[in-house]
Amino acid sequence: MPGPEQQLTVGGGPGRLEDGADVIVVGAGPAGSTAAYHLARTGLDVLLLEKSAFPREKVCGDGLTPRVVRQLTDMGVDVSEEAGWLHNRGLRLVSGRHRLELDWPELSAYPGFGLVRRRADFDELLARRAEAAGARLIERANVAGPLVDERSGRIIGVTARLGDRKQPVEYRAPLVVAADGNSTRLSLAMKRYRRTDRAMGVAYRTYFTTPRHDDRYLEAWLDLRDPGNPERRVVPGYAWVFGMGDGTANIGLGVLDTAAVAGELDWRELLRSWCAGLPPEYGYTPEAVTEPVRGSALPMGLNRRPHYADGLLLVGDAGGTVSPATGEGIAYAMESGRYAAETIVQALARRTDHGRELALYAYPQALRSAYDGYFALGRLAARVLARPRLLGPAGALGLSSPALLRAVFRLMVNLTEPNSRDALDRLLHALGKVAPSGR
Incomplete structure (x- = not known):
């Protein structure tokens, strides 16, 4: 495996060689x-190269499941309420006139509570945590493309432009981790294309002042409807209201399969129309909205592959790790980042180029083992919700069934105990392992 000290013939534009590293993220x-x-x-x-400067905004629901809590505590992050986190007890599912509050399960691998934190704070906290561990964080470093060894086709670094002056520089490393989001210019430059057979979703959100800002349950409304066809169209997704504990709530919608919605919908208008129908106790009015409606794409179901080849590993949105069942992305982004790091550490400890390369292919195997079955179930659930006729005449009634909603909850949050005595828990865990991935 070529090292940063080796003199290689590279592609890319002119730039000053700024620095080398073991790994570029x-x-x-x-x-x-x-x-x-x-x-x-x-x-x-x-x-660690970041194109923006912290703090910076990202579109997100700001609700964090116990899977995220585990990753944070493993990184030594103080997740107490005194440190600025709002704890929540579980998820409230709303379907029609029915409401069901479901607490996070207390499992051997995951705690029994979730969190809420604005992404502007959350992302900077994680970046500073990486910096404190020894990573060299460079903000306002806009990566323009890869440096490639023309003989082998391997990535050996990146080109970037720094600051307001867009000063061109080159950074070199034998391994590069693409964590540059859904647009992932780096992955595209290395010919890692999105799979068209995997659904793409969207999320739109805003904030509004509300007396329910300190609600200890994340709230998901399952009967999200197109206001143009309120009687016959259920949009394949859900709306949410997540109290922030600061006088406001994050309110938004996630559409899990945009291709399944016949015709074009104005997602911002859909969110505004849905918000207008909230019960009076939420205190929603257009005047209560504190920020513009913003949206982003949701790359789901491991929709960009290969996740490792030629010295480049794809993590988070760049690798399409968003859950097709819920649109949850942060937990799987952090987990994929950890899987990639653990794989790299093992690979760099090998004594030969061949051994290192073999070790690196453990990363996509880890992703498939962890997510293929669960994501396959998520895609199936999204297809059913996208086609109300499949639910039959009892569809609306079924979505309001407490027993079904409990199963939906287990599927949505992906929190199962392999050796649980609970029959539903064991069933969902087993299904998640054997569901066909369609890889």
């Missing part, structure tokens, strides 16, 4: 910062 979102943290704490020289 492009993007300091949850996936990139988690990867950089776990790499740096082993003593590797890690360069």
Whole structure:
């Protein structure tokens, strides 16, 4: 495996050789910062490049499940309420006139509580945590493309432009982690294309002042309807209201399969129309809205592959790790960043190029083992919700069934105990392992 000290013939534009590292991580979102943290704490020289300057905004629901809590505590983050986190007890599912509050399960691998934190704070906290572990964080470093060894086709670094002056520089490393989000210019330049057979979703959100800002349950409304066809169209997704504990709530919608919605919908208008129908106790009015409606794409179901080849690993949104069942992205972004870091550490400990390369292919295997079955179930659930006729005449009634909603909850949050005595828990865990991945 070529090292940063080797003189290689490279492609790319002119630039000043700025620095070398053991690993370059492009993007300091949850996936990139988690990867950089776990790499740096082993003593590797890690360069973490972020195109923006912190704090910076990202579209998100701001609700964090126990899967995220586990990753945070493993990184030594103080998740107490005194440290600025709002704890929540579980998820409230709303369907029609029915409401069901479901607490997070207390499992051997996950705690029994979730969190809420604004992404502007959350992302910077993770980036600073990686920096404290030894990663060299460079903000306002806009990566323009890869440096490629023309003989082998391997990535050996990146080109970037720094600051307001867009100063061109080159950074070199034998391994690069693409954590640059859904647009992932780096992955595209290395010919990692999105799979068209995997659904793409969207999320739109805003904030509004509400007396329910300190609600201890995340709230998901399952009967999200197109206001143009309120009697016959259920949009394949859900709306949410997550109290922030600061006088406001994050309110938004996630559409899990945009291709399944016949015709074009104005997602911003759909959110505004849905908000207008909230019960009076939420206090929603257009005047209560504190920020513009913003949206982003949801790359789901491991929709960009290969996740490792030619020295480049894809993590988080760059690798399409968003859950097709819920649109949850942060937990799987952080987990994929950790899987990538652990794989790299093992690979760099090998004594030969061949051994290192073999070890690196453990990363996509880890992703498939962890997510293929669960994501396959998520895609199936999204297809059913996208086609109300499949639910039959009892569809609306079924969505209001407490027993069914409990099963939906287990599927949505992906929190199961393999050796549980609970029959539903064991069933969902087993299904998640054997569901066909369609890889």
